[in-house]
Amino acid sequence: MELRHLRYFVAVAKHLHFNEAALELNISQPPLSKQIKQLEDELGVILLWRTNRKVELTEAGEYFFNAANRILKLVEKEINVTKEIACGEIGSLTIGFGGSVVYDLLPNIIKQMNEIYPNIKLEVRQLTTSDQVRLLQEGTIDVGFLVPPINEDDIINLPIREEPFVACVPLNHRLSQSQHPVEVMEFERDRVIMTPEKSGKGYYDSIIALCRNAGFYPNITQTAQEQQTIVSLVASEIGIAFVPKTTERIVHENVKYLPLKQQHKKITALAWHKDNHKPVIGLFVDLIKSYLLKE
Numbered sequence: 001m002e003l004r005h006l007r008y009f010v011a012v013a014k015h016l017h018f019n020e021a022a023l024e025l026n027i028s029q030p031p032l033s034k035q036i037k038q039l040e041d042e043l044g045v046i047l048l049w050r051t052n053r054k055v056e057l058t059e060a061g062e063y064f065f066n067a068a069n070r071i072l073k074l075v076e077k078e079i080n081v082t083k084e085i086a087c088g089e090i091g092s093l094t095i096g097f098g099g100s101v102v103y104d105l106l107p108n109i110i111k112q113m114n115e116i117y118p119n120i121k122l123e124v125r126q127l128t129t130s131d132q133v134r135l136l137q138e139g140t141i142d143v144g145f146l147v148p149p150i151n152e153d154d155i156i157n158l159p160i161r162e163e164p165f166v167a168c169v170p171l172n173h174r175l176s177q178s179q180h181p182v183e184v185m186e187f188e189r190d191r192v193i194m195t196p197e198k199s200g201k202g203y204y205d206s207i208i209a210l211c212r213n214a215g216f217y218p219n220i221t222q223t224a225q226e227q228q229t230i231v232s233l234v235a236s237e238i239g240i241a242f243v244p245k246t247t248e249r250i251v252h253e254n255v256k257y258l259p260l261k262q263q264h265k266k267i268t269a270l271a272w273h274k275d276n277h278k279p280v281i282g283l284f285v286d287l288i289k290s291y292l293l294k295e
Contacts, residue, residue, distance in 0.1 A: 016055045099145070210264040
């Protein structure tokens with residue numbers, strides 16, 4: 001028995017007329033009659049009473065008509081689901097992220113993904129760049145927002161954003177009321193709060209380069225993992241920090257964000273493993289590219 005036998009029978013049972021069913025199926029009437037006879041022979045039951053004037057369903061035919069309809073609808077549904085999975089429109093995506101993308105890019109992308117692809121389950125995990133690279137290689141996460149360079153041949157990374165650093169200072173800092181961009185050199189003697197180098201060398205090196213280009217090495221006296229924590233430490237007058245501009249979205253009454261004259265921009269990249277061929281990754285990358293074009 002093949003699916004075509006079910007389709008042929010359903011058409012005949014619906015019309016109760018072989019010629020009309022044949023027209024719907026776009027075949028001639030004799031082959032249709034032959035296919036229905038083959039189906040009855042295989043089942044070992046009579047499904048249709050045939051006379052010169054009419055066609056009627058037997059009791060077994062009534063039952064089989066309903067069953068065949070259910071089977072065909074189920075097959076059609078599963079075929080569509082299979083196609084959607086193959087295209088990435090159904091499935092799951094685990095996203096690693098760190099740093100400032102949480103303040104604008106990530107929530108906006110997740111919102112768009114949920115609107116356009118409601119059948120894709122998204123999971124987000126806040127991780128350091130080094131942890132993201134490791135989990136991408138293990139296959140635990142599918143994509144990651146991280147700070148290059150990534151010195152791993154099996155990780156593909158696509159730069160998606162550059163943003164300037166600003167100085168985050170306590171409200172009573174000597175420069176907090178400055179009306180103009182501040183020279184980085186002005187912070188030579190300040191205590192500096194940084195993220196640990198082991199958490200993400202690219203991000204760490206960007207801040208070191210910002211200071212070195214200004215002629216000094218930062219006096220790092222405190223490290224903290226999250227931007228929220230760094231801002232809180234600045235508010236407590238533990239030191240100052242150089243943070244990506246999007247960190248300004250963390251509003252704190254005891255800190256001030258100051259633009260800088262010199263710049264060494266922070267780069268954010270989207271990364272995934274070269275052997276991860278989940279179709280949903282392609283959809284995610286395309287959506288981000290489209291979003292960034294509109295920014």
